[in-house]
Amino acid sequence: MSAAQQPARRDLARMLAQVLAWDLVVIGGGATGLGVALDAAARGLSVALVEAEDFAKGTSSRATKLVHGGVRYLAQGNLKLVREALRERAILLRNAPHLVQPLPFLLPVYGARGRWFDQWFYGSGLMLYDLLAGRQRQGRTEFLGADAAVHLAPGLQVRGLAGAVRYWDGQFDDARLALALARTAIARGASVLNHCAAVGLMHEGGRIAGVEVEDRESGRRLVLRTRCVVNAAGVWVDAVRRMDRAPRGNLVAPSQGVHVVVDRDFLPGGHAILVPKTEDGRVLFAVPWLGKTILGTTDTPRNDLAIEPEPFREEIDFILAEASRYLVKAPTRADIRSVWVGLRPLVKPPNEDPGDTKALSREHAVLVERSGLVTVTGGKWTTYRSMAEDVLAHCMANGLLPGRPPGATAALPLVGAPAAGERPLSDAPGLHLYGTEAPMVQSLPGAQHELVPGLSEAMVRFAVRYEYARTVEDVLARRSRLLFLDARLAASIAQRVAGVLAQELGDGFDGAKSLREFGQLAERYTRLPPQAAQ
């Protein structure tokens, strides 16, 4: 369907409510919900998905950007999760090569113990990682001397460096992968709507029969009638469960993770660094991403579930202090271009106070309530596809959905994936749209007008016409990733982006509100908690 033929945004929620009964309504448009919607649509079921904010606005735009088996879970002995994630890594690399690429990592070791013990210890663990990946491994694990390590990662602290272990994993653009899932689900017949919240559940005879939604743009409330509801609201699943018949206790123990972004010259060379054991026993990553360096993350229990959580002072101090031990050029607060915070929806052990969230499992859980509400939470971005298969298996086993065989998504290329033999455009660092969409951008008005290097006026038009962007934030945070890479730069072009949105959306766009909200958000992404008194 061309942009001109698309129904007006204001009519979409009403059109969803006109369907007599959906097979499935999904609540939440992050990795988990979008994965479920895509799998169900690919099996021929009728699906509607509502997302209260924007696709990937929650945790799914704030990952460390790794498509990985999880070296840390290997250390915890969770081989089942590692094997599953490595299998999913291979599937993602195949189905979305425009958004997911192999990435080499260095695990540096220091001092005499480093050479004789740590390198052997971590190296043999990473060889096991290769073994678990089998034929799907991305590259061979190797032992490197100090000179070779610094040659590959010139930013690495050379003082005391004994050597490194080099291994391979995957890297992706999380928010754009979420968009690709939304667009692929739509291409398979799903109806997917952002800025539309589930505000209530409708029951008949004690069973869920519909979802009441509120279109955040028009303020209208409507009911979507359905056979089955999947609650994939991330750390907010318990709020949705409370709309059902009062369940006991919470399913989620949220844990906060902070990242800071600094310039590329802190880690030139294209290799990521994994610090396997920080002072307090966590792992820390320094990762090259879209022309910058991401440093993180933390793992702090958190119970207030803000959509934009703020970092704690200790978290910023921890990341900078640890990064300074491993990088020649020590990053300071003044070097931070953007700081963002995500909440992990970790599965809470029954009847327990989670206390230390580092130790909680990263596996997912699916819970089917008596009313028929199906809740899914936990897991990782990397495993969204296998989680979706598990969710649908639960729905079918409980008679909530008609039986259809699994496997519909294992070999399903996502929208934007290059055709066979074509090279993904995203090989080059910087901001860009991906894959086969690029020629379409070139033909839109404003293709020559760059707002910042790599982001043109035409890309903003593309984001509105083909990627469901409705606000300045949708464009600058998740269609382009500028807010996450350099929040001040993003704020500096917000006005011009708003101008293009006004042309594209006409009366449907409240430019003053959108600009004000984005200004406040960009300020948050640059604001650091005060330093402790010296």
Ligand SMILES: Cc1cc2nc3c(=O)[nH]c(=O)nc-3n(C[C@H](O)[C@H](O)[C@H](O)COP(=O)(O)OP(=O)(O)OC[C@H]3O[C@@H](n4cnc5c(N)ncnc54)[C@H](O)[C@@H]3O)c2cc1C
């Ligand atoms: C710091 C950090 C780093 C991570 N790094 C990685 C990594 O490198 N690799 C990896 O594989 N995994 C990583 N993860 C894990 C991964 O990001 C999450 O497991 C995943 O994004 C969770 O997705 P989700 O869809 O369950 O939740 P979310 O992305 O939060 O999606 C839930 C959505 O539901 C919406 N919603 C809530 N209530 C309603 C309602 N009433 N109506 C409609 N919509 C609603 C929200 O707006 C939100 O968009 C990381 C997590 C964190 C926090």
